[in-house]
Structure formats: C-alpha cells, structure tokens
Amino acid sequence: MNRFTQFENKTIAETLIEKALEFKANPLKNNTKGQGKRLGLIFLNPSLRTRVSTQLAATNLGVDSFVLNMDKETWALEMQDGVLMNKNKVEHIKDAAAVLGGYFDMLAIRAFPTLTNKEEDTEDFTINQFIKYSGIPVISLESAIRHPLQSLADMVSIRESFQEKRKPKVVLTWAPHIKSIPHAVANSFSEWALGCGHDLTITHPVGYELDEQFTQGATIEYNQKKALEDADFVYVKNWSAFNPYGKILKVDENWLLKESKLANNQQAKIMHCLPVRRNLELSDEILDGNRSLVQTQAKNRIFAAQAVIDAMI
Amino acid sequence: MNRFTQFENKTIAETLIEKALEFKANPLKNNTKGQGKRLGLIFLNPSLRTRVSTQLAATNLGVDSFVLNMDKETWALEMQDGVLMNKNKVEHIKDAAAVLGGYFDMLAIRAFPTLTNKEEDTEDFTINQFIKYSGIPVISLESAIRHPLQSLADMVSIRESFQEKRKPKVVLTWAPHIKSIPHAVANSFSEWALGCGHDLTITHPVGYELDEQFTQGATIEYNQKKALEDADFVYVKNWSAFNPYGKILKVDENWLLKESKLANNQQAKIMHCLPVRRNLELSDEILDGNRSLVQTQAKNRIFAAQAVIDAMI
Amino acid sequence: MNRFTQFENKTIAETLIEKALEFKANPLKNNTKGQGKRLGLIFLNPSLRTRVSTQLAATNLGVDSFVLNMDKETWALEMQDGVLMNKNKVEHIKDAAAVLGGYFDMLAIRAFPTLTNKEEDTEDFTINQFIKYSGIPVISLESAIRHPLQSLADMVSIRESFQEKRKPKVVLTWAPHIKSIPHAVANSFSEWALGCGHDLTITHPVGYELDEQFTQGATIEYNQKKALEDADFVYVKNWSAFNPYGKILKVDENWLLKESKLANNQQAKIMHCLPVRRNLELSDEILDGNRSLVQTQAKNRIFAAQAVIDAMI
Structure with missing residues (x-):
C-alpha cells in the first residue's frame, strides 16, 4: 500500500480491520518491522488524538516519527502553481514537499479545508499537492474532505x-x-x-x-x-x-x-x-x-x- | 507509586532522594527498565528545565516520552462539569484526559494557576481533573499550588x-x-x-x-x-x-x-x-x-x- | 571537533565533505556510535530543512535529539550582561545556556540576526552567548552571520x-x-x-x-x-x-x-x-x-x- 487517503475497496478495508484487531491484542507483535524507517507527521492544523495515536502506532512498529507543526514551526506555504511569490508565502509546496519526500520514507499529513473555496476543498487540493510533489507514500491525517484513519x-x-x-x-x-x-x-x-x-x-x-x-x-x-x-x-x-x-x-x-x-x-x-x-x-x-x-x-x-x-x- | 503531586511522607521522600543520588552517580543503571512504557508530557504552560529534564529522565530509563503542548497544538479544554459547550472551548477535560489515559502508561502535567480564581487554584482543580478522568498514574510538572519535582x-x-x-x-x-x-x-x-x-x-x-x-x-x-x-x-x-x-x-x-x-x-x-x-x-x-x-x-x-x-x- | 560555527580550514572541510559522502552512501554505517549521547536542538526562529535533517542525522548515529522551540515553548531570554531584569525578558542566557549545557552533550542552535543592530549581529552575539555559557560543543543551525551546515x-x-x-x-x-x-x-x-x-x-x-x-x-x-x-x-x-x-x-x-x-x-x-x-x-x-x-x-x-x-x- 503506498497511499491511505480514502476507502479503496472492501477487501483492503477488511484486511486493515483484521490487522488492527491483531495489533490491539498484541501491540508489539511487529515491533522491529519498521526499524530504520522514518515517518514525517505534518500538521497544518491542531491535533490531539491523531497526533498521539499515530506516533504510538509508529513506535509500536519500531518506526521513528518526527512531528512538524508546519502551521507554526516552519514557513508559510504557497500552494498555487506558477505564481510570482511576492506576498506573505515563504516557500512553495513543490519545494517543501519534495524535500520532505527526500527526508522521510512516509508522510502523514493533516490539512483541513478552507470551507470557503468549495472547488479547491472538493478536489482535496492541499493533500494532493503533497502527494504529487513528495513522491513517497502518504497517509491522510484528515484532509479537506476525508478522515480515513x-x-x-x-x-x-x-x-x-x-x-x-x-x-x-x-x-x-x-x-x-x-x-x-x-x-x-x-x-x-x-x-x-x-x-x-x-x-x-x-x-x-x-x-x-x-x-x-x-x-x-x-x-x-x-x-x-x-x-x-x-x-x-x-x-x-x-x-x-x-x-x-x-x-x-x-x-x-x-x-x-x-x-x-x-x-x-x-x-x-x-x-x-x-x-x-x-x-x-x-x-x-x-x-x-x-x-x-x-x-x-x-x-x-x-x-x-x-x-x-x-x-x- | 501511582501519583506524584505533593510531599507524602518522610519515608517516601528519603527513598526518592536516595534513588535520585544513585541515578546521578549512574544515570543509565536502569536503562531498560522502562522499555515499552509510554509517558505523555502535557504542557498547558511554557517550560524549559521541566520539559527537558523529564524527557531526559524518561530516556535514561528506556521510557518513550511524547510532548503535547496542549496550549498550542491541540484543542482548548473545558474544565467545568455539566456545562453546555457553546463557547470557545472545543473539548472537555473528561474526554481528553480519558483518551490520554488510554494512550499512555503515565501522564506528566504542567498546569499553572489562574491567580484570579482562588478557590479553584487552591483545590488544584486542573491537575485534579486530569487525575480524575485519566485513570492512570500522574506526575505533577507544577500545578496551581505545588511543584514537587x-x-x-x-x-x-x-x-x-x-x-x-x-x-x-x-x-x-x-x-x-x-x-x-x-x-x-x-x-x-x-x-x-x-x-x-x-x-x-x-x-x-x-x-x-x-x-x-x-x-x-x-x-x-x-x-x-x-x-x-x-x-x-x-x-x-x-x-x-x-x-x-x-x-x-x-x-x-x-x-x-x-x-x-x-x-x-x-x-x-x-x-x-x-x-x-x-x-x-x-x-x-x-x-x-x-x-x-x-x-x-x-x-x-x-x-x-x-x-x-x-x-x- | 568541539564547535561547528564557521569554515575553519581546508583540511577540516575536506574531511567533512568526504565523511558526508560516506554517510550518503551508507547512512546507518555508524548507527550505534552515538548511543547514550544527547543533542539539544534550540530554535529561536522557524526551521524546516534544518530541523528535520539534523534530527535525521542524529537518529542515523544513534544520538537522541530533543527539540526546543525557545521562541515559543519556553521563556523569553535576556541576552545582555549585567542588566536589571525588570522588563519582559524572563530568563537570562547565562542561566538558560548553563542549564542546557548540563543537560545535553551537544547543542545545536538557530539564532537569526536582528538586522537592526549591526554591531551585535556582526559579532554573532547570540550564538556566542550560548557558546560562552553552555560550556559544551555547539553546532550552528544558522547564526546571525553564517549558515555553515x-x-x-x-x-x-x-x-x-x-x-x-x-x-x-x-x-x-x-x-x-x-x-x-x-x-x-x-x-x-x-x-x-x-x-x-x-x-x-x-x-x-x-x-x-x-x-x-x-x-x-x-x-x-x-x-x-x-x-x-x-x-x-x-x-x-x-x-x-x-x-x-x-x-x-x-x-x-x-x-x-x-x-x-x-x-x-x-x-x-x-x-x-x-x-x-x-x-x-x-x-x-x-x-x-x-x-x-x-x-x-x-x-x-x-x-x-x-x-x-x-x-x-
């Protein structure tokens, strides 16, 4: 699986449900499987459960996770292609996502909707820009239109x-x-x-x-x-x-x-x-x-x- | 010990002082004792020494620690029971603390006083709400009225x-x-x-x-x-x-x-x-x-x- | 090496370039060398690449790294010696840096210039205060006048x-x-x-x-x-x-x-x-x-x- 952003089909869903129940019974059963793997957790919005549960899940598998509060700790991102960046946005998603794609094995991203731009939200613009430009597997931590985890x-x-x-x-x-x-x-x-x-x-x-x-x-x-x-x-x-x-x-x-x-x-x-x-x-x-x-x-x-x-x- | 929020008695204090001196002489002596244990560090206020020293202490014992700046990274908490939540508080302490209690083995919490509500501060309301609703061992990282570490x-x-x-x-x-x-x-x-x-x-x-x-x-x-x-x-x-x-x-x-x-x-x-x-x-x-x-x-x-x-x- | 804040000489630079290329070919070659070592990452300003790449580098070597956003999570620092601290600065760099020096084996620090105080920036005042008072090896994550990494x-x-x-x-x-x-x-x-x-x-x-x-x-x-x-x-x-x-x-x-x-x-x-x-x-x-x-x-x-x-x- 190289993307988890939505319901794909019943077979995949059933497999994931069964697997989750196995981990619930034995959280550390695959605790060395992820050794050497790095997961970047990108938050453009606040998070409690999603932040902690995903970090714990990674830890259970031996995966190193790194949290980036991109709304606070880094640079304001320009999401639109082709613009002249002479306003308040400091870095383009193209560049930032590609860098993160080079640093991590997987990205997990939280990107809430604007609730003002219906078209952009409906095409799940932000997470799709991350997917497009990072080039690595992406997990949705809640996008504009879905919260699959x-x-x-x-x-x-x-x-x-x-x-x-x-x-x-x-x-x-x-x-x-x-x-x-x-x-x-x-x-x-x-x-x-x-x-x-x-x-x-x-x-x-x-x-x-x-x-x-x-x-x-x-x-x-x-x-x-x-x-x-x-x-x-x-x-x-x-x-x-x-x-x-x-x-x-x-x-x-x-x-x-x-x-x-x-x-x-x-x-x-x-x-x-x-x-x-x-x-x-x-x-x-x-x-x-x-x-x-x-x-x-x-x-x-x-x-x-x-x-x-x-x-x- | 399943709570550390105040001075309990001289015997416990002496034991902890001796133990601290042992760790000072040999910080890594129990460095696998905490393997698989998870400590949540909850900050409702700023922290330098407390944040770092507690994380280092956990690391010395092999405990995984996870920092949550609940004043910044998550949702504003409602602390009062029974209220109609139609104002600016997004999540109730009952729910948030219970979730954290399900995620971690131990919680460590920093909750400064209001300095305006004497009664609430004096009963150490906030940390006690966390204790009541998390259901797991709690360490005070400074509460309204005490700083036991x-x-x-x-x-x-x-x-x-x-x-x-x-x-x-x-x-x-x-x-x-x-x-x-x-x-x-x-x-x-x-x-x-x-x-x-x-x-x-x-x-x-x-x-x-x-x-x-x-x-x-x-x-x-x-x-x-x-x-x-x-x-x-x-x-x-x-x-x-x-x-x-x-x-x-x-x-x-x-x-x-x-x-x-x-x-x-x-x-x-x-x-x-x-x-x-x-x-x-x-x-x-x-x-x-x-x-x-x-x-x-x-x-x-x-x-x-x-x-x-x-x-x- | 106990400081990395600038170009020192060609021999050191060549050694570091060669070493970096060795790690690029084999990132985990020294992955237990840093066990038990702790690196404090101090940010006085935003960071994306520097934050993540330095954490990954530490992880590759088995070094535990701890991020401190000192612009947000801790106390406002007074940098000038000898002042009466009765304004908005809560902690003096002398005390904070010495504490961090006691907690970590190495510090890495990001401290941008003021761009208003030429003299202070030109003498790289902030990072030099950290170096002076921490007493441990320091890596520049970009100072007022240099970005050596x-x-x-x-x-x-x-x-x-x-x-x-x-x-x-x-x-x-x-x-x-x-x-x-x-x-x-x-x-x-x-x-x-x-x-x-x-x-x-x-x-x-x-x-x-x-x-x-x-x-x-x-x-x-x-x-x-x-x-x-x-x-x-x-x-x-x-x-x-x-x-x-x-x-x-x-x-x-x-x-x-x-x-x-x-x-x-x-x-x-x-x-x-x-x-x-x-x-x-x-x-x-x-x-x-x-x-x-x-x-x-x-x-x-x-x-x-x-x-x-x-x-x-």
Missing part, C-alpha cells in the same frame, strides 16, 4: 461491538454546533460504512445534505426520531452546509442527541470522533453512560494507524 | 551540599518581581523542607504570607536580615500575595538578595528554581559566585524526575 | 556534480526579494567556496556589497550577464544591504534568474538553499528543470549534519 478506527469499533450475523443498522445523525465544521468525518464515515456493507441511514435537517459522492447507497431521512428506530450504532457529528458551502444554517438545538430520544432503543451504541461539544452535540448522560463507544473509538485510532503503517512498510 | 531536586541538592549531623537551617526569602507569580514553588519548598525535618524560616514583607497549609512548623520572620543569620541555605523566590489573591503589593526593591546581606555568613548556599530575574530577585554577584547552587538544582531535576518515573514503572 | 551541504553538492580536474567556476548571484533577508547564507557560501579553493565570482547590484571579511579573494562583478558566462555553478540568493544595514534598496526585478539568461551556458547548475520565492528569485522553469541542484542540496543537509555530529561524538 478515523473511519477505519470506527469500523474496527463496530466490528468489535457487533456479533450478530445480520448487517448492523448504522445511523449518522447531524448534531448542532456553533462553528463552521468540515465535512471530512461525515463523508468518510458514510464512505466506509457503505463500503463495508453496513445498512446506513443519514439524518439531518433540510439543507445539510452532504456531497452525494460520499452518500450513494445511504438512506436519507430528515426525521431524526424515525431514523433512530432500531439503530445498532448512532454516529453523532456536526457538519456545516455543503450548499451554501461552509455555512451554518439555523442552528436547531433539538438535534442534540440525548438519552430520552433512545428510550425505546436499549441496544444502540453511540459514537463520536471527538472532540465533542458536550450538551450541544451529545448529552453528558450519554457520553458518560454505557452506550458510549467514544473512548473505544479513540483507543482504536492507535491500531488503525498501526495497521496502515504496517501495510506501508 | 522542583522540591525533590531541591532536597537532593541540600542533601549533597550539607554533611553535618545537625539539621540545616534553611531560609525561604521572598524576592521582588514585576509580575504576578504563582505560589507553587514556595509552597512546595516549605512543604518538603518541613517534611524532611529541616529547620525552616520563611521571611517576606508583611502581606505576603503564604497559605498556612504549607507553612505549619516554619518560623515566620518579617525581618530579612535577622532571618538570614546563620542560614545554611537561602532559597530566593518571588510569589504574589495569597490575600488579596494573586496581587502584587508594593514592590520593595530592598528585598533583592545581594552579597552584602551575607557579609557575616560565609557558609550560606543560595538556591533558586530558575528562571530568575537577575538583579531584581538575586544579584549577578551571587548567581555567578561560589555560593550559588542554582545549576546544581537544575541538573538534579533530571535525577529527581528519574527517581519518580522509576518508582512508577 | 548549509555551506557544507553545498560543497558536498558541488563535489558530487563536478568531476573535472580544473577548479569549478562558482557564481553567487543576488536575487530580488520583498523582505529584509539575512546575509548568513551568502557570507558562508562565499567563505566555504573560497576556502575550498573554488573560483568564486559574486554579482549583485551596486549597494549590496557583503561584509568584506567573507569575500576576500572573490571577484566582484556588478554585471550579472558577464558574471554568468562560463559558470559551472550559479548560487542564487537574496540578501539585504550590509550598508545601510538590513535595508532593502530599490528592488530590481531584472535580477531574477531565468533560463534565457543561461542560453549560452548549457552546463551551469543552479543552486539555492531554500526556501525560495519562485518567480521572484528564481524562475519555475529553472527550479523544475534539470539544471536545478536544490533538492540535492536539501538532501545533503542530512549528511552534512551527520558528518559534523559524527566528528563531535
């Missing part, structure tokens, strides 16, 4: 928690927020849940339709109550409107997921990628109760990253 | 420099400053010096009385000159008023410690935790002369941290 | 690319910029090219004369076209005026190096230390073409640093 960890968490033969019913429900939030987690979750063959329903207020390239095959249900019926897993997440791009429509506080909405559904497990806005997106009672898988998901981030790095070595 | 290094430094049978006379003297400074170093030094059985005098201008929970058993002497008589060790440190909380009273420049004040006391060693404001807190002549133990204290920070981590593995 | 990598790059018996003709050409840029790269390149016995021509607009201590022996040619004739290597770099110090004179866009200026010179290789302002300093066509050595130079930064650290262990 999160989704892989989510699929691992569903696999662990669901033993029945039938397909699980998975519901992705929009939640209120006060800021304009990227679509990456929602897009990727939909892409992976559908790709893994789960029965996916997406519920959100009118106007919050996601980019259809990620939701083909899902049931769209505007009535949250109806969507939640019989759910095995409920993934709670805010995202801004895709159209008009990056905007917050009227915030409807009633979309907060709370225990009373699940009164008739004792088996439903609740998921969130974190960070979560408590009592705005998801209630304390749920987050602190037995339904919550959020800590499991966070822990599985280590093993998801480890499966991916292991496959790249 | 500094104090342990200070006790090691006194032990090394004082060979006589009698109790050393230790003086903690307030020094001028231009900013509102936490009480943590002064509190901890008093707590540890008294706990270790030293003869402690604290001298400061009227109004700078420390929280009495840390100074029971010390002699309070408002006359600096008198306090310095016969001192074996003089610990120089500024702190803001405890009442009114966090305020700077009239700065009295005469409290600067300079050589002329020690004209009749040739044996006194001078201590400071650093960073020190030269010629405001302590004169150049003292800092650059033979009385100064400040570099010894700084160096001993490595071995203090190493003794603590070693005891936690 | 860059120049060593540049000499390695010239050596690799030039097989003829005669001296290569090397041209250092000034390039336009919009900001006031340090002289360090230009000074060092001149110092090393001359010291290594290359035939050096420096070309720049009138008024951009470099400090003569670095250029004795070079040909100064104000006509860029004439300077470029028969060049084997063209090093492109902006710098601000040395007199009046740190100023930008009239920006002459015609000094941009582009392919048409090399129409009669097919063999010339183009060099730049990066980051480069594309189409302001150097054209896209050159940077993306076969003449460019910039990625080779960047890659050689690893092996230059490795040769220096290896010599210090």
